[in-house]
Amino acid sequence: MVATHNGSRRAARQMGFTLLEMMVVLVIAGLLVSLASMAMTRNPRTDLNEEAQRLALLFESAGDEAQVRARPIAWQPYDGGFRFDMHTDDGWRPLRDDLLGARRWEGGVTSVTIDYPGSDVHPSRVVFGTESIDAPVQVTLFSAAGQATIVGTGNGRYEVR
Numbered sequence: 001m002v003a004t005h006n007g008s009r010r011a012a013r014q015m016g017f018t019l020l021e022m023m024v025v026l027v028i029a030g031l032l033v034s035l036a037s038m039a040m041t042r043n044p045r046t047d048l049n050e051e052a053q054r055l056a057l058l059f060e061s062a063g064d065e066a067q068v069r070a071r072p073i074a075w076q077p078y079d080g081g082f083r084f085d086m087h088t089d090d091g092w093r094p095l096r097d098d099l100l101g102a103r104r105w106e107g108g109v110t111s112v113t114i115d116y117p118g119s120d121v122h123p124s125r126v127v128f129g130t131e132s133i134d135a136p137v138q139v140t141l142f143s144a145a146g147q148a149t150i151v152g153t154g155n156g157r158y159e160v161r
Contacts, residue, residue: 044108044145049160051107052141052148056158058084059126059139062100063156066128073100076125077112081105085125108143115140132156 017025059075062084066073072087073095083102085092095101114123115138126137136154140147152158 044143047107048109048141048143048145048148049107051105051109052150052160054106055082055139055141056150056160058100059128059150059152059158060156063128063134065100066130067132070130072127072129074125074127077114082112107141108145109141110144111142113140113142114138126152 062073062075066086069086074085074087074092076083076085081102081104084095084100086095087093114126116123117136117138126139128134132155134152134154134156137152139150139152141150149161150158151161
């Protein structure tokens with residue numbers, strides 16, 4: 001009976017893990033988690049380009065909306081975000097709809113410049129008129145990762161460069 005008792009104690013000891021085995025498993029698990037988190041970290045340059053693409057699509061929508069409403073719509077950046085305003089009989093009023101409402105910057109945008117090629121004027125807003133043809137414009141978004149420029153050729157379409 002004593003032999004059976006010692007045999008079961010030896011079998012129970014072999015079923016458990018040693019401290020060294022547990023440490024190895026924890027190190028491997030830690031490496032896998034760190035690799036997964038590095039793979040999930042987004043590239044700041046990609047984030048900036050995606051924000052520029054979103055804004056280019058919003059510009060196209062604002063141009064279409066200005067034509068449909070027969071009222072100019074302006075885009076204006078401000079610290080931390082941007083908004084679209086519509087020109088009314090009382091002046092410029094912020095749009096509050098889901099598509100063209102005020103938004104916070106994404107993609108790490110820190111500043112914006114607006115340029116109309118061939119002009120020395122640097123306006124604080126882009127105005128989308130009621131006609132399908134507008135003046136060509138360049139809007140450059142800056143971030144710590146670099147810059148992305150949205151170019152409008154004046155035909156209502158915008159692309160990121």
